[in-house]
Amino acid sequence: MKQRIIGIDVARALAVIGMIIVNFKVIFGENGQSWVKSFASIFDGKAAATFVVLAGVGLALMTNSAIKNDDQAKLKNVRIRIMKRAVFLFFVGISYITIWPADILHFYGIYMVIIMVLLTCKERTILISGISIIIAYPIIITFLNYETGWDFDTLDYQDFWTFKGFMRNLFFNGFHPVMPWTAFMLFGYWFGKQDLHNDKFVKKIFWISSIIFISIQVVSYVSILLLSEGNQEAALELTEILGTNPMPPLPMYMINGISISFALISACIRIAKKFESSFIIDALNKMGQLALTFYVAHVIVGMGIIEVINPSKIGDYSIEFSVGYAIVFSLLCIVFAVIWKKYYNSGPLEWILRKLTD
Numbered sequence: 001m002k003q004r005i006i007g008i009d010v011a012r013a014l015a016v017i018g019m020i021i022v023n024f025k026v027i028f029g030e031n032g033q034s035w036v037k038s039f040a041s042i043f044d045g046k047a048a049a050t051f052v053v054l055a056g057v058g059l060a061l062m063t064n065s066a067i068k069n070d071d072q073a074k075l076k077n078v079r080i081r082i083m084k085r086a087v088f089l090f091f092v093g094i095s096y097i098t099i100w101p102a103d104i105l106h107f108y109g110i111y112m113v114i115i116m117v118l119l120t121c122k123e124r125t126i127l128i129s130g131i132s133i134i135i136a137y138p139i140i141i142t143f144l145n146y147e148t149g150w151d152f153d154t155l156d157y158q159d160f161w162t163f164k165g166f167m168r169n170l171f172f173n174g175f176h177p178v179m180p181w182t183a184f185m186l187f188g189y190w191f192g193k194q195d196l197h198n199d200k201f202v203k204k205i206f207w208i209s210s211i212i213f214i215s216i217q218v219v220s221y222v223s224i225l226l227l228s229e230g231n232q233e234a235a236l237e238l239t240e241i242l243g244t245n246p247m248p249p250l251p252m253y254m255i256n257g258i259s260i261s262f263a264l265i266s267a268c269i270r271i272a273k274k275f276e277s278s279f280i281i282d283a284l285n286k287m288g289q290l291a292l293t294f295y296v297a298h299v300i301v302g303m304g305i306i307e308v309i310n311p312s313k314i315g316d317y318s319i320e321f322s323v324g325y326a327i328v329f330s331l332l333c334i335v336f337a338v339i340w341k342k343y344y345n346s347g348p349l350e351w352i353l354r355k356l357t358d
Contacts, residue, residue, distance in 0.1 A: 005061075005196055007269030009288030010281060012054050014264065016291050017330045018047025020298045023102065024326040025319065026155075027303055032319035040323050045246030048104060048176065049184050049257030050264055051291075055108060056188020057265065059115055064193060067120055079116055084357035086112035092296070092349075100299040101157065107176040111185040114178070123190055130186035134254045137180040146173050146248050173248070180249055187258045191265070199273075202266045209262035216256045220244050286337040290347030294333045302329045 066074035090109025159165030228235035244256045
């Protein structure tokens, strides 16, 4: 990189905030005023998708120099680093999955291994691989039962700790299954290999992605409305196929997630470049650099505090409380990041990650 691209860390901060809102809503409760529910639902599936796309961008920025210069020694070291990071994230995610079943980090580990295999492939091959995974998933789902293992009333996965159940959850029907979620990281890896310092390219990606995102939203809504003919049960069934919900992650959702991720990242790159000296951009930039720490902290600390205070009410809080608490917790994360970065270069977990993997 010519210089660190601030907008990527800003986008990472926004993705983390979005995930905090979604996860607090799911855990604490989501009954209440419809406008608050509508606001919170904006982030469903999109924040996590952006988080994974950004991880792919990060892997590209880590490897671009070695690949461009065909530096085999450096490439070997990069592969080792990626493998170590994949193992670290996998086990960190597994370590607290009993208190947070919707963890994404252990899935990350597998996504990263797949990226490592495709590390030096041509950009066209990377895109084709991502598209193939997206297309293959609905074919697979016609042969395998997506609901196997799930109790969707409680969001419990019945046989998670058996080998068969764990592998099924990991690769096929977990919260962020390797098939097809790896496509998010593959598209992010492709995006990170482009010239992100080129304003013309970034602007072009923003408009194309935004148009695709809006088109999918309109097509999805209109299709469900027309085909259901006012029948609510039919509308619910059609939403699973033609909707943009993350479960199951069908092509409509996947393309929707990639397009909104590209639009958000490209917008953040342009805005952060224009307002680099802004306090808000600087604060979000610092938060984004501690994204791993805050992802784990929102589970251990954020959820833990409420569980200690009133465990019996978990799941029964109002949507106003869940979203309000998520926003307050996010603001505290930003304040922590600003103070922490005055004294340290890396966040607590980021420091451990680097010590163990570099």
